[in-house]
Amino acid sequence: MESKVLKPILAVYVGLFILFLYGPFIVLGILSFQQGPEGGPQFPIIEWSTYWYKHLFGLTPPSRIAPLPVGEALVRSLTLAFMTMVTATVLGVMAAQAFRKRFRGAGIVFYLIVLGMMVPGVLTGLGTSLLANNVVGVERHWWSTAFLAHVVYTFPFAFL
Structure with missing residues (x-):
């Protein structure tokens, strides 16, 4: 029933x-x-x-709303994704290999690495952008600050 x-x-x-x-x-x-x-x-x-x-599909001229051609943006996004994938995977595997043996402070280091998963990606990106611009004085670019923010966000997933 x-x-x-x-x-x-x-x-x-x-x-x-x-x-x-x-x-x-x-x-x-x-x-x-x-x-x-x-x-x-x-x-x-x-x-x-x-x-x-x-x-x-590139059948209209660029406008104020969408100035960058879609093909160029797609290539840029795929390049950034590939760079992030390789870097996060290499760093994640290296960090995971370090944890195969116990060492002093392993628990703290583990939770510091996994902490990156708990912070929302939007906050990570905004924090990286503000830190780069206002504190360090580095100009924001897709190949520098965006790349760093992507690696910081994806590193804990690769590590686990």
């Missing part, structure tokens, strides 16, 4: 959970047909357009 009542309740709960997870993607998919380049994310949609899809 309990199964007949529990199954529909569980089905509704799972349905609402999936809607909660994927609802923003559905909304963004609808908003992607907003007029461009000046049309913003607003309801109701004033004018429907495929501008952003044309822009994605």
Whole structure:
């Protein structure tokens, strides 16, 4: 008897959970047909357009909203991802190998490494950016400060 009542309740709960997870993607998919380049994310949609899809494939000129060509941005992102992957993996494996034998302070070092997983990535990126600009005086670039922030964020995952 309990199964007949529990199954529909569980089905509704799972349905609402999936809607909660994927609802923003559905909304963004609808908003992607907003007029461009000046049309913003607003309801109701004033004018429907495929501008952003044309822009994605380089069929429109760069605008104030999206000045960088998508292909260039994609290459930059993939380069940063590859550099981060290699560096975090090498550092993570080296750190993990160090923990194969017990050493004084291993617990503290372990928790300091894993602490990077507990800090949200947005805070890590913002902190790195502020530290680089205001304290150290280093200009922000994708190959320096962004690379460092990505490695700091992914290192604990590679370590574990």
